[in-house]
Amino acid sequence: MSAIYILCLEDEPEVLDNVVRDLGEFEDTFPIEAAGSVQEARKIVADLTVRGDRVGVILCDHIMPGEDGVSFLVELADREETVATRKILLTAQAGLESTIEAINKAHLHYYVAKPWKKAELVQIVKAQMTEYVLGQESDIRPFLGVLDSERLASAIRQKGLLTDE
Amino acid sequence: MNLKKTVGLVLAVLVFFIPLVVPIPGLQFAARLTMGIFMSAAVLWMLEPIPIYSTSMLVIFLEIMLISGQGLLFNRPMAGVSAVPGTVEGTWVVDAASISDGTVYTLEEGRLGKAVPVEVLEIGTERVTFKAEGLSEATLLASDATDWRVQYKPLPYKNFFNALSNPVVILFLAGFLLAGASVKFDLDKTLTRFFLRPFGTRPAMIVLGLLLATATLSAFMSNTATTAMMVTVIMPIISQLKGDDPLRKAVALAIPVGANIGGIATPIGTPPNAVVLAALQGSGISIPFGTWMVLALPFALFLLFAAWLLLIKLFPAQEANVTLVLKGKVNKSGKAVMLYVLFGVVAVLWMTEQQHGLSSNIVAMLAIVALTVTGVVNKEDIRAVPWDVLWLFSGGIALGEAVSQTGLAAWFVNSINFETVGYMGVVILIGLVGLAMANFLSHTVTATLLAPLAISLQYSGVVNGASAIAVLMVMVAIGSNMGMSLPISTPPNAIAMGTGTFETKDLAKVGVTIGLLGFVIAVVLAKTMWPMVLQSL
Numbered sequence: 001m002s003a004i005y006i007l008c009l010e011d012e013p014e015v016l017d018n019v020v021r022d023l024g025e026f027e028d029t030f031p032i033e034a035a036g037s038v039q040e041a042r043k044i045v046a047d048l049t050v051r052g053d054r055v056g057v058i059l060c061d062h063i064m065p066g067e068d069g070v071s072f073l074v075e076l077a078d079r080e081e082t083v084a085t086r087k088i089l090l091t092a093q094a095g096l097e098s099t100i101e102a103i104n105k106a107h108l109h110y111y112v113a114k115p116w117k118k119a120e121l122v123q124i125v126k127a128q129m130t131e132y133v134l135g136q137e138s139d140i141r142p143f144l145g146v147l148d149s150e151r152l153a154s155a156i157r158q159k160g161l162l163t164d165e
Numbered sequence: 166m167n168l169k170k171t172v173g174l175v176l177a178v179l180v181f182f183i184p185l186v187v188p189i190p191g192l193q194f195a196a197r198l199t200m201g202i203f204m205s206a207a208v209l210w211m212l213e214p215i216p217i218y219s220t221s222m223l224v225i226f227l228e229i230m231l232i233s234g235q236g237l238l239f240n241r242p243m244a245g246v247s248a249v250p251g252t253v254e255g256t257w258v259v260d261a262a263s264i265s266d267g268t269v270y271t272l273e274e275g276r277l278g279k280a281v282p283v284e285v286l287e288i289g290t291e292r293v294t295f296k297a298e299g300l301s302e303a304t305l306l307a308s309d310a311t312d313w314r315v316q317y318k319p320l321p322y323k324n325f326f327n328a329l330s331n332p333v334v335i336l337f338l339a340g341f342l343l344a345g346a347s348v349k350f351d352l353d354k355t356l357t358r359f360f361l362r363p364f365g366t367r368p369a370m371i372v373l374g375l376l377l378a379t380a381t382l383s384a385f386m387s388n389t390a391t392t393a394m395m396v397t398v399i400m401p402i403i404s405q406l407k408g409d410d411p412l413r414k415a416v417a418l419a420i421p422v423g424a425n426i427g428g429i430a431t432p433i434g435t436p437p438n439a440v441v442l443a444a445l446q447g448s449g450i451s452i453p454f455g456t457w458m459v460l461a462l463p464f465a466l467f468l469l470f471a472a473w474l475l476l477i478k479l480f481p482a483q484e485a486n487v488t489l490v491l492k493g494k495v496n497k498s499g500k501a502v503m504l505y506v507l508f509g510v511v512a513v514l515w516m517t518e519q520q521h522g523l524s525s526n527i528v529a530m531l532a533i534v535a536l537t538v539t540g541v542v543n544k545e546d547i548r549a550v551p552w553d554v555l556w557l558f559s560g561g562i563a564l565g566e567a568v569s570q571t572g573l574a575a576w577f578v579n580s581i582n583f584e585t586v587g588y589m590g591v592v593i594l595i596g597l598v599g600l601a602m603a604n605f606l607s608h609t610v611t612a613t614l615l616a617p618l619a620i621s622l623q624y625s626g627v628v629n630g631a632s633a634i635a636v637l638m639v640m641v642a643i644g645s646n647m648g649m650s651l652p653i654s655t656p657p658n659a660i661a662m663g664t665g666t667f668e669t670k671d672l673a674k675v676g677v678t679i680g681l682l683g684f685v686i687a688v689v690l691a692k693t694m695w696p697m698v699l700q701s702l
């Protein structure tokens with residue numbers, strides 16, 4: 001069964017740890033991968049693609065030594081295996097130009113300004129992952145207790161994702 | 166492919182051969198094949214190595230291949246011999262092998278024609294002289310009267326294909342299209358607002374309102390879609406309540422409970438009903454739409470009331486007042502209004518079947534035509550119909566056909582002595598078995614496995630008359646629908662559980678109690694009210 005990952009990309013190790021810790025409740029259903037640089041993240045994505053797994057949500061910082069977050073997001077948006085990945089920018093400083101690029105070229109799904117509140121971050125990731133699952137998965141039963149149940153219920157009603165049997 | 170799937174498939178294949186290998190007296194070959202198909206399908210439906218709708222298609226396919234006149238086994242012509250006129254007038258002489266049990270078998274184009282009883286006059290060493298009606302010199306007789314192919318007149322393969330277009334399938338297709346259109350034009354939400362408004366703000370009343378509203382909707386729409394919609398309605402209520410307020414559980418559990426109970430109220434409420442109806446129609450017994458409702462509504466109302474008392478007792482609210490914010494506008498577009506009108510007309514026509522004389526299956530066709538002609542339902546809506554559910558119970562219909570026509574039903578009825586339990590004993594047994602199975606298996610699969618066995622009981626000594634068998638079959642429907650103790654029992658349970666407001670143990674407590682209560686209410690009704698209602702069948 002193809003696994004759906006959450007990928008966190010952040011160059012400051014402390015911050016990266018915080019993100020991963022805050023998203024701990026998703027770990028059972030959506031394994032979490034952490035990357036300290038775009039290069040590392042690229043390798044993670046390549047490895048899991050080869051295995052047939054996918055990235056459902058990526059939380060990405062922008063200003064990093066080496067390649068920056070937005071360019072990586074644009075790269076992901078251009079590739080077939082990651083075009084559906086929900087892209088979240090998690091950053092303290094992204095200038096207007098980079099943000100515009102992220103929205104237009106990378107099809108950014110959400111912008112979270114640092115510092116974040118854990119409850120908010122969890123809600124945002126839950127909502128984004130719900131959209132990913134609704135767009136990509138035909139059987140949404142494993143996600144009923146984990147993701148946004150109201151949104152899932154609404155989609156079940158609209159699209160007949162589940163039926164009497 | 167994982168281990169569980171492999172085990173399921175291997176087991177299904179092995180189980181198929183059991184009735185073929187084990188000697189079973191009194192069961193002819195085609196009936197053994199049917200038993201093999203039945204047992205194999207049961208394994209596949211229970212363990213689900215392949216999707217359940219796929220198993221249904223497999224059932225139809227195997228029946229066509231193995232027991233139809235055009236399938237591999239029965240489509241090869243048999244060798245025939247002619248009977249020669251005997252020395253005395255009106256007598257015939259034929260090879261001894263052509264007679265078995267005082268019967269010869271005519272062949273038409275190499276296939277089994279008729280079984281002709283003969284009066285044996287003289288038995289020679291190789292030839293036998295006999296008298297019989299309707300034979301001529303041109304008649305060909307089967308040269309071996311004990312050949313397994315003369316024991317069974319194969320059904321045309323079309324009979325099995327027809328399971329896919331059985332009138333009950335059309336009935337449910339109409340139901341699905343109406344339900345789909347209701348979602349498209351938000352009729353389900355409009356009706357919910359309308360039903361819930363009078364219930365006020367007291368928690369106990371709100372729980373009652375939710376039970377009744379959900380049940381009413383799920384009588385016409387799928388239990389699952391109704392549950393999904395009601396979950397979005399209760400989320401604002403849940404978020405008002407404190408985390409440990411038991412009312413959260415009462416409110417969340419009211420939805421799947423109401424949905425499951427409501428599905429029984431009309432013939433189209435839920436797929437197991439289709440299997441039961443088709444089985445009855447196959448025996449020439451037709452329960453009109455309105456009559457089904459007369460049987461089922463008292464049951465549903467009693468049980469809903471009991472469920473209400475159970476929920477408010479088990480989960481008493483801390484909060485004294487709950488505001489129900491029901492937002493939304495009534496869709497007034499042309500097509501929406503047309504839907505409201507058509508829905509009303511079709512519902513009335515269905516319920517007045519005995520007055521106007523058109524069967525509900527015909528009204529269903531009218532509904533389909535009206536919906537598509539007016540554009541209320543378009544191509545996308547047709548494609549969005551859950552065809553897998555239609556296939557699922559088509560398989561059940563085909564299975565029932567084979568079980569009765571190959572003589573498996575008759576054999577089953579004769580092998581077990583039902584006199585010892587009596588009629589009510591059989592009703593109780595079937596209800597309990599159905600209830601138990603439905604908690605772990607798909608409700609439709611439960612009905613599919615029980616209906617062919619239950620309908621065959623009309624040939625036993627204990628079930629006498631159309632009314633008696635109809636009551637038994639309604640019991641099958643109820644048992645199949647009342648399994649609701651676990652998240653896996655039925656999709657509404659899983660969806661409600663997804664809200665995270667209650668635990669499996671809460672669901673189990675409520676589900677087991679209501680399941681058993683429902684069973685008891687059904688047994689009481691089966692003894693008292695239902696036979697009276699069904700007298701006219």
